[in-house]
Amino acid sequence: MANDLDLDELANDLADFAQPEKKGGRTPREERIIAGFEEIQRFADEHGRAPQHGEERDIFERLYAVRLDRLRSLEECHSFLMPFDRQGLLSGAEITASASTDEIDIGALMADLEDAIGDPEITELRHVRSAEEKRAAEEIANREPCPDFDRFKPLFEQVRIDLDSDVRTTRQFVKDAGFLKADIIEGQFFILGGQVAYVAEVGETFRAPNGETDARLRVVYSNGTESNLLRRSLQRALYKDEAGRRITEPSAGPLFAGESDDEDxxxxxxxxxxxxxxxxxxxxxxxxxxxxxxxxxxxxxxxxxxxxxxxxxxxxxxxxxxxxxxxxxxxxxxxxxxxxxxxxxxxxxxxxxxxxxxxxxxxxxxxxxxxxxxxxxxxxxxxxxxxxxxxxxxxxxxxxxxxxxx
Incomplete structure (x- = not known):
């Protein structure tokens, strides 16, 4: 879904291909486009097919699919990319999207891609990590089946009961409303992407390249899947999801009250x-x-x-x-x-x-x-x-x- 893709990270990823010097008479822009195309080729070599769209696909595959769509549509790129196109990626059939344009905002991503390719002020960054380094460091997580979901299923059922009986409530996420990623701790429940998400484990705290602290989380979802993602990634996803909410801790409340209210x-x-x-x-x-x-x-x-x-x-x-x-x-x-x-x-x-x-x-x-x-x-x-x-x-x-x- 669109929420899975962070446009800032997309621009950073494209910026990795910036090479200010000319090689073989090509412009820096052409070199960047070729480098990006070579990433797509390596994916095709590894998987035996062109990258595809789809919610179930890896974040990098979806990025490559958008990039390939863009390169196919730009006739000006064909002249200098065709000599490298040993797999016929540029002339191949259009990639069939398994997700709707509502789930993945292709237009917005392509516009961002075009801006990143065409504007040297965006792409000429210093001290950026390679895509491979980012992959190892960030390890952008996909949801996978949770092998021990039976252990967590009763917790989700109890949360449902608690919400139905008003023992727990939900709080909407509003950016800059005081909720920090440091507040995300083990044992908390959230609503993300229409699923209840449970923070099952919080790994060791470490310092990210930007100087902020972060930690790796094991998050289990009510549909029987799980993901391994950074705390800041969960926070960002909750902010971006308009329906994202935090589920409060249970409170028995007064069983016997001197004064009645609407629930008494x-x-x-x-x-x-x-x-x-x-x-x-x-x-x-x-x-x-x-x-x-x-x-x-x-x-x-x-x-x-x-x-x-x-x-x-x-x-x-x-x-x-x-x-x-x-x-x-x-x-x-x-x-x-x-x-x-x-x-x-x-x-x-x-x-x-x-x-x-x-x-x-x-x-x-x-x-x-x-x-x-x-x-x-x-x-x-x-x-x-x-x-x-x-x-x-x-x-x-x-x-x-x-x-x-x-």
Missing amino acids: IASGTIYVLRSKSDHPLVSANRDVLHKIGVTGGDITRRLANARLDPTFLMAEVEVVATYTLYNINRVKLENLIHRVFAPAQLDIEIKDRFGNPIVPREWFLVPRFVVDDAVERIKDGTITDYIYDPAAARLVQQKEKSGKHP
């Missing part, structure tokens, strides 16, 4: 349900498998169509227990309960009535007495200090769960 309700009911499904996994764990949620309405009405709802495992359910609480933030309370019992969340996939796979998220392998304990800790305000330990079948304090006990 007068009362809420924590409900605990047991499924009557004949699914083998459900049948084997029926006594300890419970759906735990919070509602502000009539629980009976909520369960009326359970057998048609994959959220209820496409089966009838029975109410095991209910607990009524007052002046609570219902959505945030439910999200907190699910966080507490997350280690015991049931991993099951159910087909809805249209055959679509659904993964219910509110079913937990938790004994009833533990739910009672959790409700008591909600009432006394200590629940945020606890998490469920499936091995011990009880709530434990978070520091205890971390291993600070014998």
Whole structure:
């Protein structure tokens, strides 16, 4: 996409071919064009084909494809390039673009290319690195399949739940609004190119040629891909993406409030349900498998169509227990309960009535007495200090769960 290409870096790359002295009677401009054409030829030798456009292509291949389009269209270049064209690149068929002009602004790139070729003030730079050096130093990253995506998938699902329940929010990126690349740290989530991006790893900090500090990131995306890019590259991409956003850290917020706001309700009911499904996994764990949620309405009405709802495992359910609480933030309370019992969340996939796979998220392998304990800790305000330990079948304090006990 257009966001993947930085026009300043494009101009710098073209500037690498600047050679102020004449060779063989050719002008400096002709020498620069020939040098650029030789880069395309080397690509063709290595890959056995001309460079092509396309979002899935390497950034350098896309650059060469734009450059070749431009050289093909400039008749004045043919006279001195044809003797070098041993592969027939100039006379070959036009490259078929697999990306739309909306995704890659070809006109803007070609105009920038033309300016860079024709204006010696742009191309006659000093102490510039070669394209090969840039490749090694910058290592402009492409997205590749993430081999251990199963490890990150639950994180993306939790972020989706947090956003839906307003536990997390998003903040739009505005340039010069105070967000620095140094603020990009491990564990953060962003929205980039329509995908949720997770900063899984931050490498060693180093000093870039311009004197600023930078670091290499491993960024995993919600579509199962990942990329290895510089922190400044991620920052720049987020600035350029009009829909790019930063996802805030989760905040449980007030569960019980002295003053109500638009998100608060007068009362809420924590409900605990047991499924009557004949699914083998459900049948084997029926006594300890419970759906735990919070509602502000009539629980009976909520369960009326359970057998048609994959959220209820496409089966009838029975109410095991209910607990009524007052002046609570219902959505945030439910999200907190699910966080507490997350280690015991049931991993099951159910087909809805249209055959679509659904993964219910509110079913937990938790004994009833533990739910009672959790409700008591909600009432006394200590629940945020606890998490469920499936091995011990009880709530434990978070520091205890971390291993600070014998």
